[in-house]
Amino acid sequence: MRIARFIGGLLTGLIALVLAVALFVYWFAFAADMAAAAGLGAFGYVFLWLAFGANLLLWTAAGLLRLGEDSIRAVVRPRARRGRAVGAAPPERVLVAAGASEVGASDAGPPGSGGPVRPAGRHASGRPGGARGDDPGISLAVVIPAHNEEPVIHAAIGSALSLFDRWDVYVVSDSSKDATAEIAARTGVNVLELLTNRGKAGAIEAVIEEFSLTENYGGVLILDADTELDPGYVEGARRQLEDPSVAAVAGFVVSEWKPQERTLVGRTISAYRDRLYFMLQYLMRFGQTWRHANTAFIVPGFASVYRSEALREIDVNPPGLVIEDFNMTFEVHHKRLGRISMNPDTKAYSQDPFTFGDYYKQVGRWTLGFWQTIRRHGIWPSVFWAFLALYVVEVVLVSLVLLLTALLGVFVLVGTLGGEPFGTLPFFGGAFTAVSALLPLTAIAIGLFIPDYMLTCLLTVVRRRPSYLLYGLFFFPIRLVDAYLSLRMVPKAWTTDSDGRWSSPDRTSNKS
Numbered sequence: 001m002r003i004a005r006f007i008g009g010l011l012t013g014l015i016a017l018v019l020a021v022a023l024f025v026y027w028f029a030f031a032a033d034m035a036a037a038a039g040l041g042a043f044g045y046v047f048l049w050l051a052f053g054a055n056l057l058l059w060t061a062a063g064l065l066r067l068g069e070d071s072i073r074a075v076v077r078p079r080a081r082r083g084r085a086v087g088a089a090p091p092e093r094v095l096v097a098a099g100a101s102e103v104g105a106s107d108a109g110p111p112g113s114g115g116p117v118r119p120a121g122r123h124a125s126g127r128p129g130g131a132r133g134d135d136p137g138i139s140l141a142v143v144i145p146a147h148n149e150e151p152v153i154h155a156a157i158g159s160a161l162s163l164f165d166r167w168d169v170y171v172v173s174d175s176s177k178d179a180t181a182e183i184a185a186r187t188g189v190n191v192l193e194l195l196t197n198r199g200k201a202g203a204i205e206a207v208i209e210e211f212s213l214t215e216n217y218g219g220v221l222i223l224d225a226d227t228e229l230d231p232g233y234v235e236g237a238r239r240q241l242e243d244p245s246v247a248a249v250a251g252f253v254v255s256e257w258k259p260q261e262r263t264l265v266g267r268t269i270s271a272y273r274d275r276l277y278f279m280l281q282y283l284m285r286f287g288q289t290w291r292h293a294n295t296a297f298i299v300p301g302f303a304s305v306y307r308s309e310a311l312r313e314i315d316v317n318p319p320g321l322v323i324e325d326f327n328m329t330f331e332v333h334h335k336r337l338g339r340i341s342m343n344p345d346t347k348a349y350s351q352d353p354f355t356f357g358d359y360y361k362q363v364g365r366w367t368l369g370f371w372q373t374i375r376r377h378g379i380w381p382s383v384f385w386a387f388l389a390l391y392v393v394e395v396v397l398v399s400l401v402l403l404l405t406a407l408l409g410v411f412v413l414v415g416t417l418g419g420e421p422f423g424t425l426p427f428f429g430g431a432f433t434a435v436s437a438l439l440p441l442t443a444i445a446i447g448l449f450i451p452d453y454m455l456t457c458l459l460t461v462v463r464r465r466p467s468y469l470l471y472g473l474f475f476f477p478i479r480l481v482d483a484y485l486s487l488r489m490v491p492k493a494w495t496t497d498s499d500g501r502w503s504s505p506d507r508t509s510n511k512s
Contacts, residue, residue, distance in 0.1 A: 016469060020457035053398070055284060055391050062287030137238040138218035140305065142169045145203040149225035150178040152351065157187050159228035172207040174198055199500030200301070201317040201324035208316070214308040224302040226351040236345030237305045247310035247338025250289065250296065251303035252347045253277050259467070266354040271471040272478050273352045275459045289342040295387040296340045301325030303348035310337040318376065322498035323369035330377045333384045360481065367485045371493030399483035406480055409444040412436050452476050
């Protein structure tokens with residue numbers, strides 16, 4: 001059976017790779033002919049390469065340079081194991097829980113304490129550090145902000161408990177109306193329940209202050225309630241934090257792939273996100289987090305670590321923002337707190353929206369949060385802002401061109417299907433003739449769809465998931481939605497102040 005799967009996956013990969021190459025050759029030849037016919041010359045070829053994204057090409061090149069430098073460092077100068085200073089033990093604290101704990105009697109604290117008494121940031125053995133292992137390194141606390149996350153909170157906590165001791169895990173239930181707090185309390189972790197809905201940023205701020213986490217730990221891992229950590233996450237984060245210049249470690253997001261639990265729409269969204277995350281992380285953020293660049297504009301809030309020295313300087317919950325992760329990243333750059341680090345060894349598995357409505361709301365919040373953060377921080381002279389400006393210009397221009405071209409395609413399609421009756425309408429006939437002469441329907445379809453589908457074919461090879469060839473047929477409409485929201489949220493960011501309160505999507509249990 002394994003041999004059959006291997007052969008099937010190999011054949012699928014070869015087919016997808018051949019299809020990607022054939023589509024690229026056909027598309028490039030067709031587009032080059034169109035550019036030559038339009039008299040664009042060398043500029044036309046530049047435009048063709050820009051169709052794949054200037055930022056994508058730039059940071060892919062930077063990522064290759066980083067990969068080469070890292071390889072040389074590994075060969076020429078093997079990293080010596082660094083000693084870790086152990087400071088004085090933080091003061092003791094009492095584990096707070098919202099309900100009865102399922103911990104054993106030997107771990108129980110004083111009557112009425114709600115749990116065991118442990119030194120914050122230390123193991124039961126007395127070793128410093130917030131994770132299991134023989135060499136814990138920097139001590140870490142895990143913060144899990146949650147609002148109405150009953151279906152998934154147990155899996156997120158279980159993921160954290162597989163790598164951390166329970167007294168180093170802190171769940172903050174932000175005025176949940178379901179059993180989120182009770183489920184968390186039964187696991188024996190620290191639980192803080194807020195009676196007033198403060199939003200994710202407010203919840204993070206509250207739990208950090210309540211337990212003095214930045215004083216008791218060397219770093220804080222912020223974990224979303226719908227996310228599960230990879231077994232190698234903590235080791236990877238600690239390895240990156242060994243560099244004292246690193247202020248934050250960006251988690252490497254992987255879309256949870258459970259097709260049997262999703263509808264066709266849900267599977268399409270998850271496959272689309274998988275492709276998007278692959279491109280953004282391997283082809284962009286890997287280059288942006290090169291030590292010589294340090295221009296990453298987001299440390300994703302789903303599973304990332306902040307060094308406590310940096311976190312103490314960050315305004316986690318400023319007014320007017322709908323989400324926190326863009327702002328926290330901008331704070332690191334604006335206040336020169338250190339650099340952002342990212343490697344694929346800090347993987348975490350995140351649950352994508354199940355419905356198109358939830359997807360639309362989520363992307364709208366993310367995009368609005370990005371523009372609101374730019375509004376809040378403004379422009380300051382820096383390399384970070386120089387490359388951010390390039391990204392902003394590209395996002396706006398590409399979104400405009402994509403939507404405009406799609407509208408022209410619909411216009412030409414209506415005229416083609418309508419035939420002579422539509423051609424006789426005032427204005428329509430002349431406009432149709434002019435547009436279809438410059439951009440025939442085949443040119444629009446090939447120019448828009450094929451480059452997008454080529455990327456899907458390549459991801460099919462990487463992921464070895466033949467079904468992506470089917471789901472990829474529906475990715476382009478999602479790209480149009482992303483482009484629309486990118487533009488729609490620009491004016492809204494300057495006219496709307498948000499309170500950051502949660503909007504809970506549909507969830508499914510992560511229990512296997």
